Amino acid sequence: MIVLTVLALSIIALIFGAQAYLMQNDTVALYLLAIGFISMGLAVYVLVQSRKRMAKMKIETPKIMTTVECRKCDTKNVREFERGDFVFKELDKCDKCDENKIITAIYKIVKEKEKPFTI
Amino acid sequence: MAFVAGTDIVSQLLYAASMLFFVVIMLYGQKIQMYVMIREVENSLRKLKLIKEEGRKTTIETIKEIGKPETDPSPRVDRYLEYFTISPQSMDPAGIVNKLDHILDVRDSRFKDEVKLMAPASDEVQVNNLENTLEAAMALNFIYRVVRHFYIQGKKTLSPYVIMQLQMILPLVMKEAEAYSSALKAFAYGQPIGDGVGALVAAKLIYGSKTRKVPKDCVVATIPFEGRTALVVKARGPGGNVGKPGDAVKELIEENKGKIASVIMVDAGLKLEGEKVGEVAEGIGAAIGGPGVDQYKIEDSLVKYKIPVNAVIVREDIADAVSPMRKEIADSVDSVIERVKSVVLERTKEDDKIIIVGVGNTIGIGQ
Numbered sequence: 001m002i003v004l005t006v007l008a009l010s011i012i013a014l015i016f017g018a019q020a021y022l023m024q025n026d027t028v029a030l031y032l033l034a035i036g037f038i039s040m041g042l043a044v045y046v047l048v049q050s051r052k053r054m055a056k057m058k059i060e061t062p063k064i065m066t067t068v069e070c071r072k073c074d075t076k077n078v079r080e081f082e083r084g085d086f087v088f089k090e091l092d093k094c095d096k097c098d099e100n101k102i103i104t105a106i107y108k109i110v111k112e113k114e115k116p117f118t119i
Numbered sequence: 120m121a122f123v124a125g126t127d128i129v130s131q132l133l134y135a136a137s138m139l140f141f142v143v144i145m146l147y148g149q150k151i152q153m154y155v156m157i158r159e160v161e162n163s164l165r166k167l168k169l170i171k172e173e174g175r176k177t178t179i180e181t182i183k184e185i186g187k188p189e190t191d192p193s194p195r196v197d198r199y200l201e202y203f204t205i206s207p208q209s210m211d212p213a214g215i216v217n218k219l220d221h222i223l224d225v226r227d228s229r230f231k232d233e234v235k236l237m238a239p240a241s242d243e244v245q246v247n248n249l250e251n252t253l254e255a256a257m258a259l260n261f262i263y264r265v266v267r268h269f270y271i272q273g274k275k276t277l278s279p280y281v282i283m284q285l286q287m288i289l290p291l292v293m294k295e296a297e298a299y300s301s302a303l304k305a306f307a308y309g310q311p312i313g314d315g316v317g318a319l320v321a322a323k324l325i326y327g328s329k330t331r332k333v334p335k336d337c338v339v340a341t342i343p344f345e346g347r348t349a350l351v352v353k354a355r356g357p358g359g360n361v362g363k364p365g366d367a368v369k370e371l372i373e374e375n376k377g378k379i380a381s382v383i384m385v386d387a388g389l390k391l392e393g394e395k396v397g398e399v400a401e402g403i404g405a406a407i408g409g410p411g412v413d414q415y416k417i418e419d420s421l422v423k424y425k426i427p428v429n430a431v432i433v434r435e436d437i438a439d440a441v442s443p444m445r446k447e448i449a450d451s452v453d454s455v456i457e458r459v460k461s462v463v464l465e466r467t468k469e470d471d472k473i474i475i476v477g478v479g480n481t482i483g484i485g486q
């Protein structure tokens with residue numbers, strides 16, 4: 001709310017500044033234009049910042065992966081997690097042999113956003 | 120025109136304005152600062168509300184999906200979210216552990232009954248998962264209510280002490296709320312969480328052997344381990360459940376009449392900032408979190424027979440502990456087992472009997 005008022009005021013200041021310039025009142029024009037630009041810059045900055053904050057509000061959900069293995073023939077494949085999966089759950093038969101496949105791991109992969117501190 | 124006055128007047132006006140600015144800052148500076156802080160808190164509170172509402176929605180959707188209730192579970196869930204637990208009076212602390220244990224038992228069975236009413240079609244595993252989901256939603260609701268309380272109080276009083284206190288701890292509170300929010304999702308889907316690393320280690324040792332139930336909600340398997348006999352204990356999965364390892368260890372020690380060479384506890388341990396996630400560390404003592412009842416029981420039976428206790432922990436922070444298990448943590452299981460092996464080889468003799476306890480929530484981890 002305050003930001004929008006400041007924005008409006010800055011525009012008014014700019015208009016008056018332009019008017020003063022046309023009337024050849026250079027000092028006043030300079031002051032008004034300076035005030036107008038500075039306050040407009042501030043208002044825009046604050047708006048962008050709050051936009052950014054709004055975007056940050058959303059919580060991202062990383063993908064959860066499930067590793068399925070056949071112990072007998074050492075095949076391993078990774079797929080996305082499905083409801084009902086749990087570690088050491090026995091699944092259907094392996095494609096190559098008749099051993100049952102099992103889930104050996106469920107995990108999420110996190111991309112480290114922070115810089116590591118090396119001190 | 121009036122606003123195009125002489126330069127003199129303009130500069131005088133500007134001078135007056137800057138003086139006024141200084142006076143305002145001097146007199147109302149703190150108030151302005153308070154308003155800025157309140158706005159910051161307000162934004163966080165809004166986010167908290169969003170997280171809380173989302174948690175509630177996920178919970179209700181999961182109940183509807185799994186539990187197939189005949190009526191809308193929303194009013195019941197809302198009532199559940201406001202549940203509170205009163206911890207026992209500690210003025211005379213003798214015997215407080217049993218009192219706390221009793222309260223927690225009552226709470227647990229009450230919650231399970233409530234979940235069964237909400238979601239009649241769910242099996243035991245799902246009841247456990249739903250209970251955990253609801254508890255996460257409860258935690259989020261509680262955080263929101265407390266922050267809102269201090270926010271409104273701060274706004275009413277404009278007291279710097281109230282507002283600053285809130286504003287200072289807010290980053291940590293938000294981090295916790297986000298952690299609970301991802302925990303809620305993990306619980307709703309039945310995904311293993313970081314805290315379950317102890318249970319995962321135990322499951323890996325147990326896998327393929329016969330298990331039997333021990334109190335309460337735990338399983339134990341007897342396996343050969345480096346020439347010793349190991350009794351491996353974990354909570355019974357894959358439902359969301361921490362069991363009562365305290366009771367389980369006590370019973371196993373009594374069964375063997377105290378002839379246990381060592382108890383080794385594997386758990387997730389809090390990491391400090393700057394330490395790596397999934398690092399394995401080793402130490403002494405009963406590594407188990409929670410309200411302290413289980414730690415007390417374990418220590419009690421250990422002292423009775425003078426059994427040494429070793430701990431192996433996997434480092435992770437609180438957010439990692441309650442959100443879906445990170446790859447680093449899942450990958451650390453093998454090095455934990457290596458560590459346990461070396462502890463056993465160094466600290467016990469051949470043919471000894473040892474107990475290995477995998478502590479933690481076993482959600483999404485079978486055996």
Ligand SMILES: [Zn+2]
Binds near residue numbers: 071072073095
């Ligand atoms: Zn195979």
